[in-house]
Amino acid sequence: MTECQIRLYKDSDYHTVRDIFARGTTEHYPVALRHTFSLPRVWILVLAVFLLALVTTGSFIVSSLAVAVVILVLSLININIFFSYVRECLATDMLDIRKHYLQRDGCCFWVAESDGEIVGMVAAAPFPHPGGQNQVELKRLSVAKKHRGRGIGKTLCKTVIDFAQKSGYQAVILETSLSQMDAVHLYKRLGFKITVNFYPNYYFTKFVDFVELIFQYDVLKRQ
Template sequence: MATVQIRSYRNEDDERVKEIFIRGMSEHQPSSFMHTLKQPQTQMLLMCVFCVVMASSKSVLLPIMVVTLLLAGARQMIGYMFKSYIDTCLRSDLNNVSETYLKKEDSCFWVAESDGRVVGTVACLPAEDSPGCLELKRMSVCRSHRGMGIAKALCQTVADFTRDRGYSAVVLRTSVVQTDAQKLYEHMGYRKIREFPVPEFIAKIINFTLIVYRLDLQRDGEQE
């Protein structure tokens, strides 16, 4: 097994970090589409459209074509939602990782390196809406290196950093479709504290929600 090293971000990691982020986020489009199809309102809409078109056209082929076009449109809509989010992140904190994470107090950005190649990322900074907590962000591991414990090691790196800085907890946000991430965080001791809808119009239509997790840290000298 290749040796994996977790280290602080360097400027030469920039393109690779962005590549990992884009690929990681894009992987969730198919599961988001399936999530959309499972929603009662989606199924009701497709059924109503099928019945109305069939009743008016007296044909089976036409309603099938119309429903197929609606499904294709939904897939495009989800793709647009993800592209907009990715573009926003690339223009904000990922536009200058050093300025956002390395030059600010109680913030950091790490990469997991295997055989000289960056294969994972994670970051943290003070949480805006959770005083006394750091927020875990930009967790992603290349598909080719999953199942090797890299994600757990990255999570632990953030927890150790948070404890060393005197913060009481780590918080994070993940989406309803990121089930593997949810399992990882719960395995690491995180607990779900709330769920809320994404404010964007498209996300509301497909009932796309975010889940907030929290990991309370035991400080040195405290008993279980």
């Protein structure tokens, strides 16, 4: 197995890391979609729409079309959650990575390189929410699909944990969605604990049951 090198981000990595991040995030929407359509309330809605359309129009074709529209709308809601998040990130901190992560105190951005190819990345920044003093946030973790299963994600996470220890942070915080199950299992194996779960601020996230999780790794307790 080829060794993977973790190094600081360079400007020449810009387009590659943005692409890895976008692909790695949006690929999870089918999992979220399957979860949505496993919910009893969704099928109750579908049945209610079908029966209402049938009673109103007397047409099975129109009723079936109405159901198809409901399914399409719910699918687009799930897809939009992921793509809106990616667009927001690419337009904010991922727009100028050097300025946001390498030219600010308490921040950093690393890439994983294998045989001259960028195969993953992770970032760190002070946790911006209330009560987040002395906490660093693990952000933008992503590994190219064909390079997964090699422990690269684990190594990148440990890079942030080491950074937190050396920088005097008391904890590492991260946020992910329940649909990113591989990442959730990785964080748990590394010793992160779920502290909060919530619905993000997008339309209909509660109805489609799109859950975000906040994990915490207490650095001082593990030194």
